Amino acid sequence: MSGHSKWKNIMHKKEKSDAQRAKIFTKIGREIAVVVKQGGADPNSNSKLYDLIVKAKANNVPNDNIDRIIKKAAGGQEKDDYEDIVYEGYGPCGVAVVVQTLTDNRNRTAGDLRHYFDKFGGNLGQTGCVGWMFQEKGVIVLEKASVNEDKLMEDCLEAGAVDFNSDEEVFEVFTDPSELPGVRGALSQKGYEFLSAQEERIPANYVRIDGEDDRKKMENLLDALEDDDDVQNVWHNWENDE
Incomplete structure (x- = not known):
C-alpha cells in the first residue's frame, strides 16, 4: 500500500514551533477527554484511550498533562460536550479531502472549514461526496530504526494484520478497523x-497537482485545516512526492 502520507504529516508537526506543539497537545487532550467519557479512565479496558495515550507520548505530551486530562474527564470536570463530525470536500485540481472534527459549536466549525476551502481554491461538499474514495482501516505505526522488518512482518501476519508498508522512517501495519485493538x-x-495506533481513511487512488500555484494552495489548505483547534484528522488523496 503506497502513497500513505498521514505519518509524514505527524512527523512534520513535531518539528514545528512551541505554539504549534501546544495546539497538538490541545487536540489530543480533547480526544482523550471524549474517549474517557465514552469508555472510562482505565486504558486496560478502554482500547481507544490506550491508543491515544500512545499517540500523546509519541507527540511528546508530558505524562502529567495526560494524567490531568484523564482525571478531569473521569471526574466530570470536563464540561464541554464535543460532537464528532466529518466534513468532505475538494481541494485544488479535484483532490478529495476528508476532515474529522471534534467541536462544541458545529456552526462555527462548518463556517471556518467552508472559508478555508473557498480561500484556497477548493469547495466544501455534501456528506458522502468524496468519502466513498476512502477505505477505513486500522493503522499501527512503528519507528523503523528499532524494528527488524522480517520479524515484524511475520508477527503481523500471525496477529491478523491485512497489509504492511515500509516507509523511509516508519513501518505501517494495516488492519480491519474492528481488528485494530486485537492486532495492537x-x-x-x-x-x-x-x-501511533488508530483508525484512518486510506484513499483508493491519488491525484497529482502539476501547477506550482495549485500545489501552494493545497499546502495552504492543509495547513489551515491542521491549525484549526476543532480539526482532529485530515485525509486526502494528493500524491505529493516531496
Whole structure:
C-alpha cells in the first residue's frame, strides 16, 4: 500500500514551533477527554484511550498533562460536550479531502472549514461526496530504526494484520478497523512499541497537482485545516512526492 502520507504529516508537526506543539497537545487532550467519557479512565479496558495515550507520548505530551486530562474527564470536570463530525470536500485540481472534527459549536466549525476551502481554491461538499474514495482501516505505526522488518512482518501476519508498508522512517501495519485493538494487543505482548495506533481513511487512488500555484494552495489548505483547534484528522488523496 503506497502513497500513505498521514505519518509524514505527524512527523512534520513535531518539528514545528512551541505554539504549534501546544495546539497538538490541545487536540489530543480533547480526544482523550471524549474517549474517557465514552469508555472510562482505565486504558486496560478502554482500547481507544490506550491508543491515544500512545499517540500523546509519541507527540511528546508530558505524562502529567495526560494524567490531568484523564482525571478531569473521569471526574466530570470536563464540561464541554464535543460532537464528532466529518466534513468532505475538494481541494485544488479535484483532490478529495476528508476532515474529522471534534467541536462544541458545529456552526462555527462548518463556517471556518467552508472559508478555508473557498480561500484556497477548493469547495466544501455534501456528506458522502468524496468519502466513498476512502477505505477505513486500522493503522499501527512503528519507528523503523528499532524494528527488524522480517520479524515484524511475520508477527503481523500471525496477529491478523491485512497489509504492511515500509516507509523511509516508519513501518505501517494495516488492519480491519474492528481488528485494530486485537492486532495492537498481540504486537504489544511481543514487546513492540508504537508511535501511533488508530483508525484512518486510506484513499483508493491519488491525484497529482502539476501547477506550482495549485500545489501552494493545497499546502495552504492543509495547513489551515491542521491549525484549526476543532480539526482532529485530515485525509486526502494528493500524491505529493516531496
